[in-house]
Amino acid sequence: MSLPPDPGTRAVGDPLSAAGIASAVQAGKVSALEVIEATLARIAANNPVLNSFTDVTAVRARATARAIDGQIAERKNVGPLAGVPFAVKNLFDVRGLPTRAGSKINRELPPPSRDAALIERMEAAGAVLVGALNMGEYAYDFTGENVHDGPSRNPHDLTRMTGGSSGGSGAAVGGGLVPLALGSDTNGSIRVPSSFCGVFGLKPTYGRLSRARSFPFVFSLDHLGPFARTVPDLALAYDAMQGPDPDDGACANRALEPVVPLLEQDPGALRIAVAGGYFQQNVFPEATEAVARVAKALGTTRIVEIPEAARARAAAYVITTSEGASLHLERLRQRPNDFDPAVRDRLLAGAMIPAPLVDRAQKFRRWYRAQVLELFKAVDVIIAPATPCVAPKLGRTTFVLDDVELPVRAHIGIHTQPISFIGLPVVAVPVPLEPMPIGVQVIAAPWREDIVLRVAYALERTGVVSAALPRGL
Amino acid sequence: MGVNSLDDYIDAVGKALALPIDESWKPAVKANLEVSLRLAHLVDEFPLPDETEPASVFAA
Numbered sequence: 001m002s003l004p005p006d007p008g009t010r011a012v013g014d015p016l017s018a019a020g021i022a023s024a025v026q027a028g029k030v031s032a033l034e035v036i037e038a039t040l041a042r043i044a045a046n047n048p049v050l051n052s053f054t055d056v057t058a059v060r061a062r063a064t065a066r067a068i069d070g071q072i073a074e075r076k077n078v079g080p081l082a083g084v085p086f087a088v089k090n091l092f093d094v095r096g097l098p099t100r101a102g103s104k105i106n107r108e109l110p111p112p113s114r115d116a117a118l119i120e121r122m123e124a125a126g127a128v129l130v131g132a133l134n135m136g137e138y139a140y141d142f143t144g145e146n147v148h149d150g151p152s153r154n155p156h157d158l159t160r161m162t163g164g165s166s167g168g169s170g171a172a173v174g175g176g177l178v179p180l181a182l183g184s185d186t187n188g189s190i191r192v193p194s195s196f197c198g199v200f201g202l203k204p205t206y207g208r209l210s211r212a213r214s215f216p217f218v219f220s221l222d223h224l225g226p227f228a229r230t231v232p233d234l235a236l237a238y239d240a241m242q243g244p245d246p247d248d249g250a251c252a253n254r255a256l257e258p259v260v261p262l263l264e265q266d267p268g269a270l271r272i273a274v275a276g277g278y279f280q281q282n283v284f285p286e287a288t289e290a291v292a293r294v295a296k297a298l299g300t301t302r303i304v305e306i307p308e309a310a311r312a313r314a315a316a317y318v319i320t321t322s323e324g325a326s327l328h329l330e331r332l333r334q335r336p337n338d339f340d341p342a343v344r345d346r347l348l349a350g351a352m353i354p355a356p357l358v359d360r361a362q363k364f365r366r367w368y369r370a371q372v373l374e375l376f377k378a379v380d381v382i383i384a385p386a387t388p389c390v391a392p393k394l395g396r397t398t399f400v401l402d403d404v405e406l407p408v409r410a411h412i413g414i415h416t417q418p419i420s421f422i423g424l425p426v427v428a429v430p431v432p433l434e435p436m437p438i439g440v441q442v443i444a445a446p447w448r449e450d451i452v453l454r455v456a457y458a459l460e461r462t463g464v465v466s467a468a469l470p471r472g473l
Numbered sequence: 474m475g476v477n478s479l480d481d482y483i484d485a486v487g488k489a490l491a492l493p494i495d496e497s498w499k500p501a502v503k504a505n506l507e508v509s510l511r512l513a514h515l516v517d518e519f520p521l522p523d524e525t526e527p528a529s530v531f532a533a
Contacts, residue, residue: 220528311519314512321509333491345498349505352486357513362527364516369528410508 018084018179018233022126025083028072032065032083032128039085039130043177046473052152052171054090055097055132061085064128079126081240086180089166090132091139091215092116101215102135102165104148104338105331117212117248118182118224118241125240130178133168137340139184139217140324140347141165142192142412147340151394155197155470156436160391163196163412165189170197173227175470180237181227186217187316188416190225194428195439196391199467200234200456201227205446206423212247218323219250220362221316221420229467231457234427235259238449259450263457270451273302275384278309279415282401286438287385290431294383294440297464298455304379307371312418315361321350322358369422376445381455385415386428386439415441425449427456429465437468479503
């Protein structure tokens, strides 16, 4: 679905189509500066209610846009994202801007002198950074709430969560402020806000995209990736960011594997199954309905069992809390009162996990990876819920499922954690249910982003999945 | 680990790691630790061959 054109940029058509903007800018139908001015105006109009941006880099964005317009006047190729505005979760380094990572403590650090690797790559492809986005403190969050900056708000219902921890990224794209945003996903932090805010999100294979010059959370599990309103836009951003990077020790030394040229390929020959067992438990009816719609559109009734998924989620939880505590140990000693108390208390507990139990979790990870890779010999794609429910109300701490009261924070990520635990590529696709959207995970074997994006695009073309217009604005 | 011994454990590890833990934070720290340990034991009880390598340096 598209938004009506902005005054002054009617040549673009949908102002939230990255592909449309790039095409219009490249053709000289609209200037990059006009696109950026319209974007800044949308941010100024809607961010006061969404609270998705913590920083707007207007001066820089105008300068970048003018440079692009100058290059176009000289008939230079400015790249596939020419003039496309984008924003980043505020754990990405932005030169001149403190990398707050959702915290009070880190905003006191000196601003970095160099951008994060993925920002450099996006801008090398012609995109224009317009700001930094709200997030849960230190990315240890599934809600999008933040005690220091206030919660980001769901664009479809301002009283509901965006999901976290990349909540500002979900709200900014879902609310139509920018066509593209970047976020991070350690246990679900791209897929959860994609689900709650009704947009597409790509968590690539672990090691695919460089994390250089972004603030970490859990080195073993951290991924970075894009949010968009369409699959072609998601693929455009993904292709622009691929490539090895010696500045990230986990970034794989793989050649570029562009997906944009492959998107149109018919996914009909792929073997597709729905995740059973664990992934069909602890879900509300809307999650079941969303998975059923996607499975029907893909013509599959096959069920596969991902072995020991509950234990995989447990191991991810243990590694997360332990590595997170290690990262923040000195800050916990020196500045405990400057943390969000909920984050602090989780990290303090994480510091107390005996080392052998963490080692066991890492060993289990190796075992579980082998089991799931074996599964991918028989299937190409696995479908699973992205979240067990639509976005809960802000501030809600529990929900009742099957007559059992469960903590909201801990349960939002139960279906994403067993997948990111072994670094599988996933596109979260939005099913536009009423009154709130909800996402479904399209999962493939490592390094097969081409498959998940092709399947997501096929689903988008059927109309079963789409980024709904923001209903709360 | 029993309820009281977990209180003692939090005090002991807090001292060993020089972590300042206010009395008012302890119930939440304890609740989080109980969840973490329950999940850690779920992993621990799964038998793995001695030769299993940890995945701490991980390639998907």
